[in-house]
Amino acid sequence: MSNIHTTIHPDRPRLWTIPERQISAHAVAAKSNILTQRLIDISERFFDIRFATSLAAEDIVLTDAITKTNSKIKLFTLDTGRLHPETINLAKTVSDLYDIHIQTVAPSERDITAFIAEYGINGFYEGEAPKNACCAARKIKPLNAALLGADAWLSGQRREQSATRTTINFEEVDATRGITKFNPLFDWTEIDLWSYIKHQNLPIHPLHFKGYPSIGCEPCTRPVREGEDIRAGRWWWLHSNSKECGLHDNQLPISNE
Ligand code: SF4
Numbered sequence: 001m002s003n004i005h006t007t008i009h010p011d012r013p014r015l016w017t018i019p020e021r022q023i024s025a026h027a028v029a030a031k032s033n034i035l036t037q038r039l040i041d042i043s044e045r046f047f048d049i050r051f052a053t054s055l056a057a058e059d060i061v062l063t064d065a066i067t068k069t070n071s072k073i074k075l076f077t078l079d080t081g082r083l084h085p086e087t088i089n090l091a092k093t094v095s096d097l098y099d100i101h102i103q104t105v106a107p108s109e110r111d112i113t114a115f116i117a118e119y120g121i122n123g124f125y126e127g128e129a130p131k132n133a134c135c136a137a138r139k140i141k142p143l144n145a146a147l148l149g150a151d152a153w154l155s156g157q158r159r160e161q162s163a164t165r166t167t168i169n170f171e172e173v174d175a176t177r178g179i180t181k182f183n184p185l186f187d188w189t190e191i192d193l194w195s196y197i198k199h200q201n202l203p204i205h206p207l208h209f210k211g212y213p214s215i216g217c218e219p220c221t222r223p224v225r226e227g228e229d230i231r232a233g234r235w236w237w238l239h240s241n242s243k244e245c246g247l248h249d250n251q252l253p254i255s256n257e
Contacts, residue, residue: 015211058156076103082140
């Protein structure tokens with residue numbers, strides 16, 4: 001378990017830091033109870049439910065809540081082949097801590113070879129189309145494979161995370177995969193999130209201490225400055241409309257509860 005602290009050099013631009021401000025223990029308990037009830041409701045309605053964890057803060061909270069509700073929700077993570085070593089290490093830490101299996105899903109060699117042949121290993125820096133092609137090979141196709149046979153899946157998305165996520169709902173239709181998708185933290189603020197983590201003393205991805213509020217693949221993620229959109233460090237060389245990898249496209253809203 002980690003202690004929360006960050007050190008910023010006075011001559012450098014201030015980076016995003018884990019929020020110091022917290023909601024009360026009583027408020028954390030209330031958020032936790034609502035989250036637990038959401039997970040119970042999902043488990044009662046669906047049989048084969050899967051959760052895609054990236055090991056970022058939101059997904060650690062969901063993992064903690066899933067294990068505490070003794071839920072049948074199964075966990076997997078997408079190992080794109082370009083992750084930070086810290087992410088891979090944290091998957092092992094979380095798996096050991098909760099005594100759970102986190103399935104690792106990898107892209108196909110053939111898809112990676114085809115991408116590299118067309119664009120080069122880091123061709124995603126050349127524009128939106130190659131970035132989308134890389135995300136399709138390393139993330140979207142593996143996600144589709146990981147969700148085959150599932151009735152529903154969960155993500156840790158929150159409305160407050162970025163301009164591209166302000167309209168997400170608790171329950172959505174994933175029209176691409178023909179199943180239901182849930183965002184159990186859709187209405188959580190950053191303060192809610194970190195209050196829960198501190199209160200429950202959860203493991204924290206080491207990059208969250210280095211200015212990374214959002215963590216993806218190593219070559220496509222960098223720290224953000226204080227006050228920036230918290231997904232500004234993702235694909236920073238592209239227009240802000242391209243701050244998603246396509247994993248969460250094609251969801252149709254159903255309701256907020
Ligand atoms: S985030 Fe970057 S490295 Fe990862 S799949 Fe997308 S373009 Fe490729």
